[in-house]
Amino acid sequence: MLGHVVNMSTSSVKVTFLGLGSMGSAIARNILKKGFQLVVWSRTTSKANDLIKAGARLAATAREAVTDADIIVSCLFDDKSCLDTAQGENGYLMGVKKNAIHVNTTTINPNTSTQLAKLHEQHGAFYIAGTVLGRPDVAAAGQLRSFLGGNLEAIERARPVVEAYSGGSIIVVGDNPAHANVVKLTANMVLAANLSLFGQIYALNERWGVDDDITQQILKVFYSHPGLLAYENRIRNRDYEIGEGEGFRVEGGLKDVNAMLTAGDEVGVPLPFCSVLREQYASIIGNGLKDLDWSAVGDATRINAGLSLPPRNKRE
Template sequence: MKVGFIGLGNMGLPMAKNLLAAGHELTVWNRTQAKAGPLREKGARVANTPAEAARGADVVISMLADDHAVQDAVLGKDGAHAGLGKGAVHVSSSTISVALSEKLTEAHASAGQGYVSAPVFGRPEAADAKQLWVITSGPRADVERVRPLLEVLGRGLTVLGEKPSAANVVKLSGNFLIASMMEALSEAFALTRKSGIEPKLFLEVFQSVFARAPIFERYAQLIAEEKYSPPGFTMKLGLKDVGLVLDAGRGAEVPMPLASLLRDQYLGGVAQGHGDLDWSAIGALVAERAGLKKR
């Protein structure tokens, strides 16, 4: 399949690499072209604009940081929307707002293009190992058309229906659960550590008694070992996602007081200069408030 891929960050690069390894014809675009070097060496073509990456493609996949980046790369000047042909499909794997997903749905429909939302759960190492979990929604025919690509990216796929923004609601809800989990883990580690218990011992208890999912166990380990760099997902992006959760809750008239707490936690971390650390560095903020020094 001819595939355009837009965005080669921590998640996009391994995803694009796996598509190329699966035999798909790949044209890639990234704001910093140097990041495309490893893919060029393996046979990918490097485009100068998102429109060029989308031109002639059966499917274009975008994996970008936030609403602004997606708006610019898809709907902006020389954006993918301008290069994508009629009948071709845009797959958005970015974590974006429900409102932007609905805007993309309308823009692509008016141009005779397909649009499928397919955000993923998993860190960069999971993307590299093809262990992401993909959630997707959109018109059935378009979802089935891109299914072979999505199945290359991960270990499983959940289809949520024909409304593209449904996948964005589920992705934001999932990230809210992860953020809430890290707040609880951070408070538990701070309490046990200040009570004289070695973090590695509490981690052992956690792993033996509570851990059932790799993502839960992995974040507990990061907090216990205070390994917040290099980031798999930054605190700035965590702040963005929790803000999007609150926007979605406001739109649906769903009170989310814990999400408000988490937003303030992440905002404080970013304000203190920790925005480029892993979002599990919420553990460092809680430890600092407890009077604990970095080990």
């Protein structure tokens, strides 16, 4: 049994951040802006340069990074990177202190989340699945939406840190970490399904000679969320380029769709539309578009219909 979670003032909390990709760096900057003492670690040390200039300290290993941490926040790529960073001689679990709390923002399989929770318990630490909804630009603005699952006292202790980047709201899904991962996967399922649907609608209307402006007007009758409309506009204009510190790539989209299918298989729930999405993402990758924003799945219908792929809009 883990020890009781001790409350402490925000000013005394020592935070470690693991993983400094475009999303992780944005989250870490917001934590630092709130005045927390911050130690960072990344496999690519150059990604920490801006944070170091802003006052963070760089650790050589994940194990070293967490030695004094009260709260650990991580933003890695997938299940393997989460497990690899946790385990081994230089894994953070070898250095984590008793009753430390780890908030993992990575979108991973629910069963991997359960596995990580058990590993943390064995080392006397708390594991919170803290998946986030939003792109890197939303993270930079501190407006991510967080789904938190795990020990409820630990969640409250970690809340001041999570609030630093979660202006979009915090939703506590309960004391089961896996549930936060299920919720995030279903949220991404809604997004991915609509990205594909937008592509199908534009391709069909184009084949019938309907002007794109008219198609967009019709879509706006049914959709009002600015984030979803931004994706619709990307698909209309084929604006799939990813600028510095923004976007979610096609390979990440395929990774998440595979995680959706695995989560369904593990509880006997067929997800046929996710099977379609997997084939569409594979088609996009097969056509050399893997480094684009994941909304490029909107071109899958164009490819399969034999429509030409006009030049994409490119950022300066």
